[in-house]
């Protein structure tokens with residue numbers, strides 16, 4: 443049985459991942475940590491410790507206290523916030539990752555951290571972006587993600603830490619809203635569709651980005667961590683995606699359920715520039731071949747589920 447230490451456990455992915463891992467591996471075997479505690483299920487349903495990921499001493503002490511054998515490092519600033527605070531983003535995203543990798547090395551843990559489609563840049567092939575390709579991102583977030591992929595590979599080769607990662611697209615969920623990302627519009631649009639029957643998008647029509655529904659993202663993490671190491675040719679990090687759409691396509695899908703839904707545009711130049719530097723669609727065949735990645739939700743199935751859950 444695993445004993446898992448999660449950072450950023452109250453964030454967009456962490457809050458759902460913590461609950462799922464507790465269901466699979468047992469409540470007491472999943473130690474949720476975040477910079478502060480709140481009233482959510484992830485914080486209240488099992489062991490929780492306040493850990494600032496830039497504080498290496500506390501991180502290692504807590505990991506040792508619970509004798510963990512797996513570190514899942516989720517705490518990070520997303521793309522738009524990182525772009526607004528690049529120095530802070532470097533310190534948090536890279537400092538936190540380094541401390542988490544050191545914790546994993548010291549305790550001989552298996553290790554997971556997410557990368558992102560943000561690890562690609564304007565000179566990357568835009569369509570069916572391959573697993574191994576040019577990675578010259580032009581955002582601080584992207585620089586952090588590429589450096590993070592390399593650092594996690596380094597810990598594998600140098601110290602034998604079993605590091606694994608996924609390049610996530612925009613993640614869509616009805617549980618915890620994202621904060622400070624470029625793909626957040628694709629979450630907000632559902633909330634606004636239910637509440638006001640209209641949405642003003644800060645991303646322009648014609649801008650395609652990869653996306654995935656949260657249940658598929660959580661399954662992908664569990665499956666990758668359970669995958670047979672001898673089958674993994676890649677480690678940090680695998681392209682994964684379930685769909686690619688632009689704002690017009692998601693609006694059209696919502697209109698199938700809410701015919702009066704109205705879409706307007708007020709493009710935010712900062713987030714639009716970030717989106718324009720990312721791929722239109724990435725190729726997940728390495729993840730499929732090496733550990734059997736698959737996604738259950740396409741745009742139609744996800745939209746029906748999001749609108750149904752948010753209506754309740």
Ligand code: AKB
Pocket residue numbers: 520521522557558559560583610611612613622623624625626
């Ligand atoms: C963001 O928009 O910053 C994230 C991501 C794609 O990494 N959702």
